Amino acid sequence: MTTEAPVKSPSTARFLSQLDMTAPPLEVRNLHVEFHTTSGEAHAVNGMNFVLSQGETRAILGESGSGKSVTAQAIMGILDSPPAKITHGEILYRGVDLLKLSDEDRRRVRANHIAMIFQDALSALNPVFTVGFQLGELFRKHRGMSRQASKAKAIELLDMVKIPAAKQRVNDFPHQFSGGMRQRVMIAMALALEPEILIADEPTTALDVTVQAQVMGLLSELQREHNMSLILITHDMGVVADVADSISVMYAGRVVEDAPVADIYARPAHPYTKALLESIPRVDLKGQELAVIKGLPPVLTNIPPGCAFHPRCRYAKDNCKVPPEPPHYDVDVNRVAACHYWREVIES
Amino acid sequence: MTDTPSKFGEVVLETKDLRKHYPLTQGIVFKKQVGAVRAVDGVNIQLRRGETLGVVGESGCGKSTLARLLVGLEQPTDGSIMLKGKDLSKVSSRDMRSVRRNIQMVMQDPYTSLNPRMTVGDIIGEPFDIHPEVVPKKGRIARVRELIDLVGLNADHINRYPHQFSGGQRQRIGIARALALNPEIIVADEPVSALDVSIQAQVVNLLERLQDEFGLAYIFIAHDLSVVRHIADRVAVMYLGKVVETGNEDEIYEHTTHPYSQALLSAVPVPDPALRGLRDQIILEGDVPSPANPPSGCRFRTRCWKAQEICAQEEPPLMVRPGSEHPSACHFAEERQVVGAVS
Numbered sequence: 001m002t003t004e005a006p007v008k009s010p011s012t013a014r015f016l017s018q019l020d021m022t023a024p025p026l027e028v029r030n031l032h033v034e035f036h037t038t039s040g041e042a043h044a045v046n047g048m049n050f051v052l053s054q055g056e057t058r059a060i061l062g063e064s065g066s067g068k069s070v071t072a073q074a075i076m077g078i079l080d081s082p083p084a085k086i087t088h089g090e091i092l093y094r095g096v097d098l099l100k101l102s103d104e105d106r107r108r109v110r111a112n113h114i115a116m117i118f119q120d121a122l123s124a125l126n127p128v129f130t131v132g133f134q135l136g137e138l139f140r141k142h143r144g145m146s147r148q149a150s151k152a153k154a155i156e157l158l159d160m161v162k163i164p165a166a167k168q169r170v171n172d173f174p175h176q177f178s179g180g181m182r183q184r185v186m187i188a189m190a191l192a193l194e195p196e197i198l199i200a201d202e203p204t205t206a207l208d209v210t211v212q213a214q215v216m217g218l219l220s221e222l223q224r225e226h227n228m229s230l231i232l233i234t235h236d237m238g239v240v241a242d243v244a245d246s247i248s249v250m251y252a253g254r255v256v257e258d259a260p261v262a263d264i265y266a267r268p269a270h271p272y273t274k275a276l277l278e279s280i281p282r283v284d285l286k287g288q289e290l291a292v293i294k295g296l297p298p299v300l301t302n303i304p305p306g307c308a309f310h311p312r313c314r315y316a317k318d319n320c321k322v323p324p325e326p327p328h329y330d331v332d333v334n335r336v337a338a339c340h341y342w343r344e345v346i347e348s
Numbered sequence: 349m350t351d352t353p354s355k356f357g358e359v360v361l362e363t364k365d366l367r368k369h370y371p372l373t374q375g376i377v378f379k380k381q382v383g384a385v386r387a388v389d390g391v392n393i394q395l396r397r398g399e400t401l402g403v404v405g406e407s408g409c410g411k412s413t414l415a416r417l418l419v420g421l422e423q424p425t426d427g428s429i430m431l432k433g434k435d436l437s438k439v440s441s442r443d444m445r446s447v448r449r450n451i452q453m454v455m456q457d458p459y460t461s462l463n464p465r466m467t468v469g470d471i472i473g474e475p476f477d478i479h480p481e482v483v484p485k486k487g488r489i490a491r492v493r494e495l496i497d498l499v500g501l502n503a504d505h506i507n508r509y510p511h512q513f514s515g516g517q518r519q520r521i522g523i524a525r526a527l528a529l530n531p532e533i534i535v536a537d538e539p540v541s542a543l544d545v546s547i548q549a550q551v552v553n554l555l556e557r558l559q560d561e562f563g564l565a566y567i568f569i570a571h572d573l574s575v576v577r578h579i580a581d582r583v584a585v586m587y588l589g590k591v592v593e594t595g596n597e598d599e600i601y602e603h604t605t606h607p608y609s610q611a612l613l614s615a616v617p618v619p620d621p622a623l624r625g626l627r628d629q630i631i632l633e634g635d636v637p638s639p640a641n642p643p644s645g646c647r648f649r650t651r652c653w654k655a656q657e658i659c660a661q662e663e664p665p666l667m668v669r670p671g672s673e674h675p676s677a678c679h680f681a682e683e684r685q686v687v688g689a690v691s
């Protein structure tokens with residue numbers, strides 16, 4: 001894509017001068033988010049930690065309700081508060097804590113630096129405007145481009161995400177696109193202003209497998225081309241294995257294991273990761289017995305003390321059932337697991 | 349489909365050229381039919397006692413419509429369904445109830461398929477209202493408790509309401525209800541799709557255990573090809589209302605011959621980073637055509653990399669083709685290894 005250098009206003013320049021370009025693109029430290037509900041405080045995110053390195057694809061994996069989307073929304077600054085409340089933590093973009101920024105700077109980051117793709121593409125697009133108008137709007141608003149120039153940009157973007165006959169389709173409304181095409185439009189919108197960081201929240205969950213393969217392939221290709229850092233939120237261990245460099249496994253709002261992808265699949269160090277890997281069937285294997293993870297995911301208003309996973313864990317001993325929660329033990333360089341018995345788990 | 353010898357029992361369910369077309373109408377006062385959605389368009393399947401037939405295919409290919417036809421929630425436009433040798437279109441309405449008792453359904457969504465105002469006991473026992481002959485009235489509660497127990501729930505929770513259970517537990521309630529009338533066949537439409545991965549295995553294992561215990565035959569509908577491989581003995585791959593390939597689990601997953609099945613299988617991500625870049629991934633171009641206006645000849649031809657002129661002109665019948673032992677509906681059917689690493 002060719003973008004003419006945007007005109008920098010003094011406030012933009014001031015914001016940019018704070019950034020430490022030697023710091024990682026994103027770092028989340030000890031993030032806590034609660035929701036005020038009628039049945040008490042729901043602890044959705046409980047000490048989330050991760051570092052996203054330059055050009056890296058980091059998967060955030062976890063089951064429904066484990067706090068993946070809330071983490072993403074906290075990073076984007078789009079949590080509904082109330083009921084949500086960030087009670088602790090830092091979210092560092094190039095060394096600058098986003099939680100301490102003014103609303104104006106926050107918007108600036110959202111527009112130009114960190115973009116997000118949502119799970120449900122149809123509801124994220126406005127049904128009453130053409131796809132071309134919505135794409136072009138970004139350039140009119142944030143780049144001060146003319147109507148004509150922005151439309152040309154929109155066509156260029158549709159081309160980039162491989163929408164056939166982009167010149168004609170640019171005038172279509174969202175409902176005239178298939179699910180896969182809409183998701184590709186969302187990718188185009190997210191990439192329009194060339195963000196450094198892209199957060200994709202279950203970008204293919206609603207799509208059929210053949211379309212999922214198209215969209216994931218496209219996303220990886222664009223990430224490489226634009227040297228973006230990518231956070232891929234998913235519950236699909238297959239998708240992670242295909243595209244991610246590293247992975248943060250979440251359980252009850254916390255990272256229970258963080259490791260390079262190859263290591264975690266070969267030798268999981270946390271009982272939850274291990275159990276997940278043993279419980280999913282594989283298309284390339286027949287007849288393996290599916291291990292069952294007993295019990296249910298935790299209720300967030302009443303998270304078990306000690307290790308939140310202990311009621312479902314086959315390695316649990318008495319010290320797992322009492323505070324404090326297991327710290328992040330160093331399993332290897334670049335690798336941590338929040339289990340007192342990780343040595344036993346990794347060897348078994 | 350040919351009658352190959354099988355380790356399973358006799359054929360309990362069979363469809364012949366089954367069709368369901370939904371009329372497309374135009375106009376408000378004077379409705380005029382302008383076409384039809386060919387949701388199910390000539391499906392032949394066979395199911396034996398104790399066997400699991402997996403039905404796979406992408407959204408909109410007609411899987412749920414097929415399920416609804418099989419359990420009688422919908423009437424076919426054409427073709428027939430044979431249940432234990434009886435053609436359902438010829439069964440008198442008086443006998444229909446007792447014939448239908450043999451085939452029950454488990455729904456996809458455990459969150460909406462149970463009536464929120466009924467207790468679990470009432471939900472599971474409801475089929476006895478329609479079929480009072482199955483269990484004498486005073487034995488009902490005992491039977492409901494037995495069913496609850498059978499699916500691994502606590503029988504003391506008989507008076508609880510659906511919202512007091514988790515998704516996986518609700519799906520068990522749906523299964524208990526389907527078992528109430530001692531059916532021989534269960535049609536399960538995406539029974540684990542809405543469940544968390546850590547809960548899926550619990551339900552899949554339960555279905556397998558019940559099958560062993562009661563010799564049940566399953567139609568297991570899913571878009572997750574990994575789950576289907578795990579549970580199915582035979583598989584039917586559907587595309588735009590038709591079965592394009594069918595065979596046993598090994599034939600479909602290791603020796604698939606239809607380009608669509610190959611593309612579908614190759615697109616399934618495998619949870620093993622060591623295989624990254626080593627798999628033969630077929631990325632399809634274009635979108636699924638509308639079932640109201642399917643392409644001429646082979647319905648897959650608009651996305652198929654092998655398509656030739658004949659594909660637009662002649663519809664390839666589902667039949668066993670040279671070089672392979674199972675039926676495939678492709679003029680150029682040819683084996684291709686698509687799951688696992690390319691050797």
Ligand SMILES: Nc1ncnc2c1ncn2[C@@H]1O[C@H](COP(=O)(O)OP(=O)(O)OP(=O)(O)O)[C@@H](O)[C@H]1O
Binds near residue numbers: 035065071080083
């Ligand atoms: N607006 C809200 N009000 C109350 N609770 C909320 C709200 N948004 C999220 N939560 C709760 O926070 C928890 C974490 O939700 P989150 O959406 O992050 O889960 P997730 O990991 O993204 O799950 P999924 O895979 O289902 O998308 C959930 O228990 C959810 O019910």
Ligand SMILES: Nc1ncnc2c1ncn2[C@@H]1O[C@H](COP(=O)(O)OP(=O)(O)OP(=O)(O)O)[C@@H](O)[C@H]1O
Binds near residue numbers: 571
């Ligand atoms: N009652 C109806 N009236 C009109 N069209 C219908 C009706 N029910 C289904 N269809 C259409 O029939 C086709 C097949 O739908 P069906 O629900 O059987 O697909 P499916 O394979 O179960 O898809 P999914 O995987 O999304 O559940 C679709 O094009 C659908 O829109």
Ligand code: SF4
Binds near residue numbers: 307309317320342
């Ligand atoms: S800390 Fe204990 S309970 Fe938690 S995962 Fe490890 S062994 Fe299991």
Ligand SMILES: [Mg+2]
Binds near residue numbers: 068070201
């Ligand atoms: Mg989410």
Ligand SMILES: [Mg+2]
Binds near residue numbers: 411412413
């Ligand atoms: Mg369906």
